[in-house]
Amino acid sequence: MASVSSAGNVQPQLPRFDGKNFEHWKIQMEVLFGFQELTEIIEEGFVEPEAAADSTTEEQRTIKENRKKDRKALFYIFQAIDSSIFEKVANSKTAKEAWDTLIKIYKGVEKVQKVRLQTLRRQYELLQMEKSESISDYFSRVLALVNQMKANGETFGDQQIVEKILRTLTLQFEYIVTSIEESRDLSVLTVDELIGSLQMHEQRLKEKSKTVEEALQSQ
Incomplete structure (x- = not known):
């Protein structure tokens, strides 16, 4: 103009x-x-x-x-x-x-940023949730890396982050991942909505595990 x-x-x-x-x-x-x-x-x-x-x-x-x-x-x-x-x-x-x-x-x-971005991309590709890690801690790790990549010129939408997280959760979240992928449109699912759903599932798993443990102790 x-x-x-x-x-x-x-x-x-x-x-x-x-x-x-x-x-x-x-x-x-x-x-x-x-x-x-x-x-x-x-x-x-x-x-x-x-x-x-x-x-x-x-x-x-x-x-x-x-x-x-x-x-x-x-x-x-x-x-x-x-x-x-x-x-x-x-x-x-x-x-x-x-x-x-x-x-x-x-x-x-820009040259330094490109080299740095290549390193961050490799880290992002290899990123996986650890067995002992909570949903909150894993999300923090993912978003910290995403923010570093953005600072070096990478562009990210919620869908990319959502799909990355769903692909890299531990096996205990396999059921909820399948449910989300089948029932939700990932193109409009926000990161905040995803973390809410996963934390609810995580809490249910903890309560179930606690109930089983208490039942075993009472025997």
């Missing part, structure tokens, strides 16, 4: 970078630079020339135009980043300097 300034000029709606999904934001900004005819000034940069008395009118016009393009590109970059990120490029004198700084910082960050 675009907005219209008080002067009647169409102003582009800038993509916003908050420190996540840098590559996605970078692609959007590159399209914007291309549309605004600023790609060359971003890639090659602008160097303020020393004053020359013998420069022609045409040369002066070109310098002025490139200076304006550089200011415009730098303005777009500053407007498209959050305040915490702005501090990293606030001292940049040209658009190319600011752009190159962001690429240097966040390309490295």
